[in-house]
Amino acid sequence: MIRTVIFDMDGVLVDTEPLHHDAFFRHFAELGINMTAEEYATFLGSSTRNVYQQLKQEFDLREDVEVLVGRKREHFGKAFDESTELELLPGARELVEDLHRAGVPLQLASSASKETIARVFRRFALYPFFQNLVSGEDFPKSKPDPAIFLHAAELAGVEPAQCLVIEDSANGVAAAKAAGMYCIGYRSEHSEGQDLHRADRVVTHLGQLDAAAIQGIAG
CATH class of the missing domain: 1.10.150 (DNA polymerase; domain 1)
Structure with missing residues (x-):
């Protein structure tokens, strides 16, 4: 689970x-x-x-x-x-809020700096929905090294096999699988050219995901 x-x-x-x-x-x-x-x-x-x-x-x-x-x-x-055009990607807020309402703890594991993460989370008021924010700047190696995901799981107090990762890059998917986690690859217009074949499932819109379906996945 x-x-x-x-x-x-x-x-x-x-x-x-x-x-x-x-x-x-x-x-x-x-x-x-x-x-x-x-x-x-x-x-x-x-x-x-x-x-x-x-x-x-x-x-x-x-x-x-x-x-x-x-x-x-x-x-x-x-x-x-x-930038006056920057917005959350389609379906992102809805999925985050749906998971939050369902009581699913959320973690962020981004290669972005802490400063960039803070800019995004302040601008879009995302802090209330996430339990932990992990930045890649704290690790000597980037994805596809799995360390960032393993640390996020440790902070959450959850075994890697019970974690689901949503990623849009080949390096991110590889890192999630190396960590022993279920991975959903998000193939959007912004991730063109990224090889997501190692993901357990690939979606083209975050609206294809919801809390009920995610909670039903056997971890």
Whole structure:
């Protein structure tokens, strides 16, 4: 039986990916990095710190990783605060509220920084619905490493086999399965090109999920 649901944030609850994309590529231009769309796609689901750790080695960047991360976050913060179009993804609030009403504890396990998570949760008033918020910046490795999901399960006091993860990236799905959790892949227009074949189930709209169906899954 599923005892808790662990949400990813970017691409599941809200689509901040265009803002991240813009922030990264503005910074790449400053650094003189010619980034292909294919290489950038491999970073989806990784923390910003891990992305810059890779880039520092690959491009022999002089700046410290923390300086690089800080500059990218400046770009992102400006774009986030100025955006008038950013909304929760279709069906996200309804699913969160339905699970909350049913008494299902909710966890967040996102590769986003604590600062970005706080921006999203303040803007959309999501704090009352979630038991724990886990940021990828606290882990040395990003998804597909399962550590972030295992930590979320530990905080919830639930065995991994009784956790259900909702993810939109190939790295996220791989991490959930490596953690021994049931995983629903969310294939939306924002996750185009992501290989979700390892998910136990794939949906194209969060409206395809509800508390009753999730609670009925054998964990």
